Amino acid sequence: MSSRIVTGLLPVLGIAWILDLPGRLGAVVITEQYLAVVLGLAVLAGLVAKPLSGAWRWPDLAFALAAMGGWVWLAWNYEDWLLTAHLRGPEKWVPAALAIAGMLEATRRHCGMVLAVLGVVFMAYGFWGWLAPGLFEGAYLKPARYLLYVYNDSNGVPGLVLNVAANQIMGFILFGVVLTAVGGSDAMTRLALSLMGHRRGGPAKVAILASSLFGTLSGSTVANVMSTGVVTIPMMKKAGFPSRYAAAIEAVASNGGQIAPPVMGATAFVIAEFLQVGYGDVVIAAFLPALFYYYLLYRQVDRFAVAHGIEGEPRENLPKPGPALLGAWPLLAPLGVLIWFLFVLGYGAGKAALYSALAALALNLIRAPRQTLSLRFLADLLATSGRTLVPVILVSAVAGIVIGTINVTGLGFALTLALGKIAAAGGLMSLLAATAALAVILGVGMPTTGVYVVISVLLAPALVKAGVEQMSAHLFIFYFGLLSMLTPPVAIASYSAASIAGSDMWQTGVTGVKLAVTAYLLPFVFALNPALVWHGTWEEIAVSVITIAVAGFLLAEVLANRRAYGGGARRLMVGALALCIGGMTAVLPPASLPALIGALASIPAAWLLTRFAGSGQGASSRIPDDKTLEEGRTT
Template sequence: MSTPRNGEDQAREMARAVESGARQPRGRLAVAAIALLCLAWSAFQVAIAWDPIDAHIARVWHLAFAITLAYLLFPARHRPAPRWLRPLQRFGLFRDNRQRIPWVDILLALVAAAATLWIWWDYEEILWRAGLPEPQDIVLGIVLVVLLLEAARRTLGWALPILAALFLIYCFAGPWMPGLLRHRGVSLEILVNDMYLSDSGIFGVPLGVSVGFVFLFVLLGALLERAGAGKYFIDVAYSALGSLRGGPAKAAVFASGLTGSVSGSSIANTVTTGTFTIPLMKRVGLPPHKAAAVEVAASTNGQLMPPVMGAAAFIMAEIVGLPYLDVLRAAIIPALVAYIALFYVVHVEACKENVAVVPRSELPPFWSTLLRGLHYLVPLLMLIWFLVIMRRSPVASALLAIQATVVIMLVQRPILAYLTHRRMGAGAPLYRVLGQALLGGVGDVLRGMIGGARNMVAVGVATATAGIIVGVVSTTGLVGRFVNVIEVLSMGSLYLMLGLTALTCIILGMGLPTTANYIVMATLTAPVIVQLGGDMGLLIPVIAAHLFVFYFGILADDTPPVGLAAYAGAAIAQSPPLKTGVQSFSYDLRTAILPFVFVFNTELLMISGLDEAGRIIWQTDPVVIGWTFLTALLGLFALVSAIAGYAGSRCHRLERLLLLALALLLLRPDWLAEPTAAPAALVQIACLAAYGMLYLWQRRRAPRPA
């Protein structure tokens, strides 16, 4: 059995392979070329954010950087060849390419970049012959689609490229499809024009959002991580919550919420915080699979937290047609309720497992830990201030936050060096110490820019590949046919329709990163909810439908058997991956219930209704908002207790059934209010009273702790 340290290394290797490339070349020329490409990409994105250029050209260059780096950073095989094939490596076959870049990958990178940049090179002529592709356009378009699918396979696995390939096949196979899915087919010229030359396919809205918003926020997260903010968040969470029952697990939830709010990856979040928190959870007595499951659930839910929401918030704003702040307004209460309920999950598990309490003497002092890194909060506070208070655009707010982070990275090393030199006295001259510290800060900034670009490779390739799916859907009118299929299968039941849509989101979302996951769900399944909901007599706001599919797409990250975040957490905890995935999904059942609630009760999204034109009427009464938040939170608490079988003490079967009923009525009081003509608030007050009495009764009979 491997040691825990080997488990951490395995998890980090898994995260690196998924996020920034499994290949770590040793050659100086290769390392320098990759670093220069990454720096050029980051500099290009910051430059066009300050001084925008034509949107289509920006998308072309964005994809050119992404697909080139995909072939340089991601080998065709992520694992070494089997032992029985290794003798053939002396002849150049089945060689391990994780530490070298073979000439084939260099050639593919150059061809993919050339096929992409052809649009920039011949842009004016392409505009003149819009809709009439020439032979070279068709050839280059086919080359780019094939190489893009291969780049997606390398960076994301098989799920997304197979899905995109099936959609492309559907374009040609339409005349031979069954009745509900039949269409008259699409010619090669039209398909190449839509996928390659226009802005409705590969270079469509998903890639545009990656260019305009996602890169800057991923770069901000990479710079903060390089500056030391990630470790600071973990230290603060551990020092504040470590002495509570299940303190390390609660610290994992808090730290993952902080890092996940600006991170775009469940897997990276799991590895970043899990390497510290999972061993601590195991040390105080939490079983390995539960320790990993807590971290996975917290990291997965981090993608639901504003302001970034796994970078999906910006895409959602573009697709739905709402201001970015309105998307955050709708998403904030469900995200907070889900996260606070996860604290309660951890507390219940700690009580059930009789987890030990970490002595305060073994924890770092809270105030000194908090104060020593307050400067890391400046970029985040600036981001929130300019976004929410000053009403600046996300691009301008992100640029200002990046600028503040760069200043912090440049000055923190010289300040520490000055204080150390003043305290120590003798040694090298002060100017030399400060110069070396300043160079170290510059190096941190450059490494942060390189890290941000490497983290964006998978996102850029994913959004471009997802653009193929979006383009096929718009070209063939697939959404209408998909609506018909779901309508037939749901047999007129609104709940069955939502259940089928949720299951579709989980299945299609397995193995996909957050951004691509949401794009696919928003294209295929969100329109189904809106249209069929209206046909069945329920007017569902578009933002509610998109948040519904977003939530279930995110849950695919820890759903067995493909949940990649569960595999990363299991590697650190040295627990069975399948068992870890099942446990983390059981923790996330409280999150899975929320979309079904806010589709029917839009007050949870701060939406009081729709006007005659279908526009959203936002809820502004703080009393109503506070009551909605409280009842939703306590409803999830009751649901967690019903699932875990523990509230004030261990529950009997009848008590679990009562808790389940109370949870459902707190979340959906209309089930009892409508038949009895009682006010919904009165039903919720009665349920809160019953829940409180049950909890106190269980506390009285609970055994006294030693």
């Protein structure tokens, strides 16, 4: 059986559902029925795409069909089962067991062992959690009742997260695939080259701009790295950046694509559903943190280029800005349509993305009618979208197991109570640090959306109860789930970039953490100072922006250009100045007098710091060799 056909059916179903074709044809389809069919196809596609070999081939195919049949059986009987929920016979729980087993196996093959094991652990807790000791003792449930709750309840697998994936995320995946197919990726690279290629350290700044723009096409960090990195990493190496540094810049810039408005990663839609707010509200809240993420990375790259004398490309070797901007219409015009539908007309995110994808195809029809009308071209679009959707659907389904188990067993209440005691004993910073560490650890083997769902369900209530503003709490968890992609020992984004650069993976991972150090600090800033997510008065927001901007300026100056300050007490004094004036004022109450004084004092401090660095510039002209790098191993 061809997995291409099965995966191609997923976006076809999604398009029909988003455009409400069943309702227009007079058919009544309940949301859970649609979700069950989509999940059944995703499970079949996941198992068929990565089959077992040898003697297990045919039994594996039979298992895949049975697992899909379990979800289709749910869709077929869902209306009747709503009236017979008290009956839990084998005609219900046998298909449920097959369906969930197939879903977990497909998740293992596509998303890794960690996420599949997590699903099994929560299922085990649902069955036997009533035997757990003390605070973690769960409610007793009959096995058939718990299994069917996870299988068919709207608080279980066919619930909120799967609904987001099969509607909003599906629309944006289609949008990204169409934009790439009609030339949006190439147009983006040319535009970035024309705007940034001639600047100091130009190729690195091209990587930052190109990767942030590519985030509008794809919510995948690794896809971002592999798409833009093949162009930008060789350019950076040719300009004089060490291999490990070029790879790390690309990894950090690509990772930020998931937090860059107006089209953020899949997790942003889940945040909107969890908080019961519009997707536009999440975009607005994430705007300033995303801006500072790229601003601080840009500053570090710029100061590194100054310290090591790395210049940009000659203008005559680069595309002209005017023609590049005109040639970027395959990217910019559909994005304009998306913003219009989302923020002006107020359409739902999935429908807005779908209409924007159709607009991109319509524009491409004018430019390349034969390509656009080609059945092979359209089939490739559907198959590519389906392949991207399969792991997203599976992650969302496992998230349903986690949420359902927490709801029905009372585990969420127990964990919130336990974490509340931690916060009371060690303070808010202890709770934030524990949440950050857990998000990074889970992110080693899980996609960002999976990390966010698990941590937000378990820990977000405790953060809010401890005094963190609700949006800040959820963005805090989102950021650290994302930063697991850069954190060794399993820094997937850095290692993917290292494979292109030909650099040592561990050194690339360590360099990526250094470049992203401000990204590790930003979540703590907006957790303690919610003005950064627009939760405050204009005066509070203005003071916060000034303090954080200058704090980032100071930190970038020291981190990227530290050889220029000499050694010993001199460097220590400069570092202390940057951290105390910049970092501390960033987390003070934004309307307080100390914050205002710190904001005003930090501006001349930044000017003095750059003047101070200028005297030692010659000390940093040599770029350390990738092979020695004693500094990278000891810092």
